[in-house]
Amino acid sequence: MGIRIYRPTSAGRRNSSVNDYAELTTDRPEKTLCRRIGKSGGRNHSGKTTVRFRGGGARRIYRLIDFKRNKDGVAAKVATIEYDPNRSCFISLLQYEDGEKRYILAPIGVTVGDTLESGPVCEPKTGNCMPLGAIPAGLEVHNIEMTAGQGGKLVRGAGSAARIVAKEGDWVTVVLPSGEMRMIRKECRATIGRLSNPDHQNIRIGKAGRMRHRGKRPHVRGKAQNPVDHPMGGGEGRSNGGRHPCSPTGLLAKGGKTRSPRKTSNARIIRRRRNTTQGQLVL
Numbered sequence: 001m002g003i004r005i006y007r008p009t010s011a012g013r014r015n016s017s018v019n020d021y022a023e024l025t026t027d028r029p030e031k032t033l034c035r036r037i038g039k040s041g042g043r044n045h046s047g048k049t050t051v052r053f054r055g056g057g058a059r060r061i062y063r064l065i066d067f068k069r070n071k072d073g074v075a076a077k078v079a080t081i082e083y084d085p086n087r088s089c090f091i092s093l094l095q096y097e098d099g100e101k102r103y104i105l106a107p108i109g110v111t112v113g114d115t116l117e118s119g120p121v122c123e124p125k126t127g128n129c130m131p132l133g134a135i136p137a138g139l140e141v142h143n144i145e146m147t148a149g150q151g152g153k154l155v156r157g158a159g160s161a162a163r164i165v166a167k168e169g170d171w172v173t174v175v176l177p178s179g180e181m182r183m184i185r186k187e188c189r190a191t192i193g194r195l196s197n198p199d200h201q202n203i204r205i206g207k208a209g210r211m212r213h214r215g216k217r218p219h220v221r222g223k224a225q226n227p228v229d230h231p232m233g234g235g236e237g238r239s240n241g242g243r244h245p246c247s248p249t250g251l252l253a254k255g256g257k258t259r260s261p262r263k264t265s266n267a268r269i270i271r272r273r274r275n276t277t278q279g280q281l282v283l
Helices: 198-202 208-213 264-268
Strands: 034-036 061-063 076-082 091-096 101-105 129-131 140-142 152-154 162-168 171-175 181-185 189-192 269-271
Touching: 152 189, 181 264, 264 269
Parallel strands: none
Antiparallel strands: 034 061, 076 091, 091 101, 129 189, 140 162, 140 189, 162 171, 171 181, 181 269
């Protein structure tokens, strides 16, 4: 785990850094768990741009990840720790006793040869997947389900982890990395531990070409566009946009509230995520 900095042989090299990938054990993925995925360039089925500033980028092969971890009662051995171009954390290949292979998100501390399990009666150790109701309070978890059996939806980025702080009845209170405190059903599963590659946030891109390799095109300011393209476009000279900053569809930026007050899950959010006005902290 570390960041490599090169000699400043050019302006791009001077300001860029890369991951040394010291934890990885192989550079060849499991072919049976790989799929080809096409690129849309931000366009929908009719060719209309629905997501701006996307296009190009290096070709990727998608790895099928087991977010559900529903193979209970069968032990699995960690075969490899690999790089995945489709996500920021590393992935691990599990070899189950019955011969099946599955990819999972690799947590910190799991190495090749470790034995992992899933289910409500397994040991609460790093890499094991259990229902939230069976995990002791105070442990860090990731890949948390919102609905039982749906598969993990929360806390899947590199170096992230949530913490279980309380249990009451059929609900478990979890503090997410954003600072939000919410209640989740105890039947929902989560994997114990913190996700790998915590240095991902410290990597410097360094040059525009690396963003193009990721499939991200230059971002154009709204007030630099024409009125037909953006609500803040047009005006005489360098105008200030003429209104509160917003998206092309008029959605308010800079802290404007976008969550529906009638959303059913509002009742399960004990504390909203931290922001500049409330200054909340993660427990």
